[in-house]
Amino acid sequence: MSYFDSLSTRREVIRAGAALGGGYFFHSLWKPTQVKAQGRANPRGSARFCIVLMLDGGQSQVDTWDLKEGPWTPQDFDIRNVSGGIGRWPYALYPQLAERFDKFLLARSMGAWDAVHGRAQYYIQTGHPLNLALAKEIPGIGAIVAAEYAERRRDTDTLPPYVAMNVVRNQAGLVNSGFLPAKHSPFHIDTTTKLSAYALAPEDKPDFDRRWKLLKEFDERLRTATSLAAKTYRDYNDHYEGAVRLMSDPRAASVFQLDPAEQTRYGNSRTGDACILARNLVEADAGTHFIFVDVYNWDQHSNIYGSDRPRRGGPNAYPSTHQEVSLELDSALAPLLDDLSSTKRTDGTSLLDETLVVCMGEFGRTPGPLSIINGRDHYPGAFSALFAGGGVKGGRVLGKTDAMGAEVIESGWHEKRPIYPEDVAATIYSAMGVDWGKQIQETPSGRTFYYIEPVTAQSHIVNFQEVSEFFT
């Protein structure tokens, strides 16, 4: 909306059109009378953590995980035959994933509803179409997971339930908690800024403690005022208290730490760094359950195989060619899967067993010959996605496209249609043990919010489902 929205809080803006009584937003949303399950979803609860790597811009399926060779394929490109339904595989781009087929599943029957980045990315973050009339009240998938996990949050948990990384350039922005309380909002990290901001190094702790103690004295009147009217300041002080608890937790120091040797092992990139942090967050098990990582620069409209676009802007620059983004992803994802699967909890299960990893773009890219500037444009008709962990049975390919990679000819699951973002959302909810059949009635705009749009809602004729085949 506008600049004016900033002048009252977002809650306040929503509230004025609210369908519920005063103060509604200042209490827990989760009142039994407002939350109803449709009674059709039986979540499997096979995961406690979810990591979503969104390939921002849209990965070209036909040049990566659903390889179609043609005149555009570079000569001497390292492509090998792989058994187990994988077929031809671009070793030149994904050499490390090629060694780890057993750990993940490829779905080649993905479909998108939209071919414009912002709107399609919004789908990935929410599982819903972008409706600007309602956008302010719609929470992201991560915020819903955060809310659903709020009851199991332990007193010792200091890390935020929903962490998002490197999303500054996401065209949809970072979808917030909508009508849910602000505490379920994403906690936003940019891996290129100093991570020491989040965890106090032992040598910095005395300085910080001194300042924090002083601040409580210097700002005591505002921060502790008890009048009803001073609630704004008290609430903000609560954020400070939460921040100090997080920064002072010894676990934060190990979570927000990037060891140079590990960075090298993860490919020395911001996506590699984000994957290290994601692993650390899962390993720490200190309150974070949903992690969203924006993997930038897949929007290869030109020179998709060309190497004539040098990386600009130094070591923190985003990779700019198809080779670079692919190799960067390969280098980051492979060690993430390795580390999650080799780290065991005391009961013998691995971190990967309890972590669903989803890696996908917001849509695919136009198959067939390259455009006259040697790139590919946006294509929602068919693309590929990678799923691992959290109960997903790896080593398989689901779905099949035609010879060109333009159309899904086998869906690979019980619905005879492509897998849409809503199905992915339902799958995430199911794995995370969230009843995705739930609806929340009387949202601020007076509507009913469905976790996943049911067929009965007006204008939705697709029966969105968990992709149970991933797990069996």
Next chain:
Amino acid sequence: MFVLVSGWPAYTQTPATPDMQRAHPAQGTPDNRTTASELTAAVAGGTDEPAGVVERKNLIDEYVFGKMEADGIPHAPLASDTDFARRVYLDLTGRIPTPDEVRNFVSSTEPDKRDALVDSLIGSRPFLSKWTYWFGDLARSNGNRIGNDGKNLFYQWTYNALQINTPYDKMVRHMLTAEAVSNWYDGPASYLARWVIIGATCADTVHEDTSDEIAVNSAMHFLGLNLQCVSCHDGRNHLEKVNLWLTDQKRTEFWQQAAFFGKTRVLRRTEVSTARDEYSIDDLGEGYSAAGESVTRVPRNGKDMIEPAFILTGEKPDPDKPLRDEFARMITTHPQFARATVNMFWAGMMGVGIVDPVFDFDLNRQDPNNPPPEGWSIQPSHPELLNALAKDFAENGYDIQRLLRMMATSSAYQLSSKFPGEWKAAYAKYYARKFVRRLTSEEIYDAIVSATNVFDDIPIRGTDLTVHYATETRSPEDMRRFTNAAFFLNVFGQTNRDYSERNNQGAIDQAIMLMNSPFVTERLAAEPGSFLAEAIGREPPLSDEQVVAELYFRYLSRPPEPEEAARATALVATNRQQGLEDLQWLLMNKLDFIFND
């Protein structure tokens, strides 16, 4: 067909009586507005001083204080000079005042010094930057959508229009009627170009979807109406609990509104085969088809070409005149245009709109003489004031500067946020004290760089210009080069003007940013060029007390209170270097630094 008001309401209408404001059990009512507003507002500890009588300076005060008087509602006293100075600098210019600006204002003995300060700020360069940035947010101007050249030129056009104080209705007409070979060469053309809907291939624009998008956004920005819902379906069976007026609107009526743009072609210009974010706008299209393809909305299920009709009056365009000229005339001469506009600026200055949210007017709930059905309340907190302000705005040339001056000089705007005695929720809707708001992300950035005097040279993309303040950038992308700063702004809820919404909620990561982010910590030390280095090196040397006082002025726009001065001086005296860096950190993290009260 619904007609909003047959004429201008009388200026002297008596204030609404409370019993006209009847609560709907499941509806945003003045009463629950009050509760939430009340909770989000704050005072820094109440005092027991009597409020006294404030001067009624203009029609705003007549209504605001008249209503409080009639209903026996007490109000806060006028804010102190220092509180007022900080508030009015932030609200009018987006920046905190410099110490000299505060001191000169406070020490002035001129009887009309507040009016004089407002006059000096309105039209100043920071004022023009802030409101140009504000328009950029409203129009969601960004290079990704309309090209760097497009957003830069839109900025320049808006800035110039504000500088020469172009009547607002004229600005809006320019934006709605612009024809251009390229929006990169025509400032106001970017307003329409921004709303284009791109189809499956990146070079296509989807005709009816684009017309819809323009119709939705123009009604939102210029009439305060949210037509988004009825752009897909009738209001009936959807909006009964949300908005009475919208409940009566049909999708076909929305199509008639969109049909004013049915001949408007917003075409993407292409070079080689790649699509550029450059658009032409002309009126050579064939019209709005009810069968037109949709990529963003529920499929259109009609078959005919739609004839335009204005949604508020049913008026049809003169066939001899260009459609968009007719639309621009209808929209800018309708009373709701002025009402929505003054309400939008009122919300900007006062924190909460007379109708709030500002883009959610319910036109069936505006007139106290024609109350809505049982269970619903009149929507505006001050319906007569809203009409009177709108009338005044229209009769005085849609003069934005005059409107803002009227608001900033009113006693209603100048009330303290500190309320004497016990604050009651019911007082909020009377504006019985100032609402407190967190600074916007750009305001916090600007306050930190100006208080520390540590600036980055921010290059404006696509130009040779550099600027020092976030509110001087042309769009958020200009800040991307500065990773720490861009991230800092992002955490405080900056919109990308693409699909993300501005967000002024608080969050844990904001506290971390303020306490320990590189953007902040790198500005604490006495590095060359910083204020601290200059203060430490000054000859003759400043005493500890003087440095402390100066820092309080720089950050909080006021001198330290005696107790604060003693505490801060003791801190600095123990270890000057460390003490001063600590003090800068403390001031940056004091809640009165990041809030505007």
